[in-house]
Amino acid sequence: MAIGESPCSKQFMTYVVPPAAQASVPVAGSDARFPVRRIFCVGRNYADHVREMGNDPKEEPPIFFTKPADAVVENGTEIAYAANTSNLHFEVELVLAIGAGGSDIAEANALAHVWGYAVGVDLTRRDRQAEAKKAGAPWDVAKAFDQSAPIGAITQSAPGADARIWLAVNGATKQEAKLNDMIWRVPEIIAHLSRSWALQPGDLIFTGTPAGVGPIVAGDAVTCGVDSLPELAFKIAPR
Ligand code: MN
Numbered sequence: 001m002a003i004g005e006s007p008c009s010k011q012f013m014t015y016v017v018p019p020a021a022q023a024s025v026p027v028a029g030s031d032a033r034f035p036v037r038r039i040f041c042v043g044r045n046y047a048d049h050v051r052e053m054g055n056d057p058k059e060e061p062p063i064f065f066t067k068p069a070d071a072v073v074e075n076g077t078e079i080a081y082a083a084n085t086s087n088l089h090f091e092v093e094l095v096l097a098i099g100a101g102g103s104d105i106a107e108a109n110a111l112a113h114v115w116g117y118a119v120g121v122d123l124t125r126r127d128r129q130a131e132a133k134k135a136g137a138p139w140d141v142a143k144a145f146d147q148s149a150p151i152g153a154i155t156q157s158a159p160g161a162d163a164r165i166w167l168a169v170n171g172a173t174k175q176e177a178k179l180n181d182m183i184w185r186v187p188e189i190i191a192h193l194s195r196s197w198a199l200q201p202g203d204l205i206f207t208g209t210p211a212g213v214g215p216i217v218a219g220d221a222v223t224c225g226v227d228s229l230p231e232l233a234f235k236i237a238p239r
Helices: 047-052 107-113 126-135 186-196
Strands: 024-026 033-035 039-043 063-067 072-074 088-090 092-098 114-121 149-151 164-169 172-178 204-206 221-226 232-236
Touching: 024 072, 063 186, 092 164, 092 186, 107 114, 107 186, 114 221, 114 232, 149 204, 149 232, 186 204
Parallel strands: 039 204, 072 149
Antiparallel strands: 024 033, 039 063, 092 114, 092 204, 114 149, 164 172, 164 221, 221 232
């Protein structure tokens, strides 16, 4: 069989280059995995973080950006320090795993579209983001790079509204907040997002980060969590 031929299909599909492997995330307590279709992210969703980035939370509607599905990195991985930055930042976030798709989803129905929950980190090239903001340019180079979406195992039980979200670097706490500090709550995020995209099973939504974002360097160990969800740990490889 040549590279790219599907062994599962009677009518063999042949691709001109090898097709990408399906990106996926482990499901806690199971051998099954959650297949990742797209990664959506919410910017500016905790007032203290909006202020630390120099914006006014009251004036900001939810903003969305994306990362490629294969930016996911699973728990326990050693990640290379990203190319093209000297200011790689962590942003701990609650992640929603969409199980049922839809457009124009009503807030009242939104949680029925969520299959599970996880903790993730929206790794960011802060220097490239500052340049993009100044130039009014897209954020892709700042946000959508390889290995930019570490994520813990997905679990089906939702964290409490007042669950603690936290991140530590080398054991020192850097971010700590409550989920109910979010400006846009989970149902509002899903409702807003589904007005611009038809959500699909397999989509992940990173819901924004609280205050305390900062740099990580080669050799650092990051641990983070949301109460009741499996913790996420990763290291930045030594240079
Ligand atoms: Mn973020």
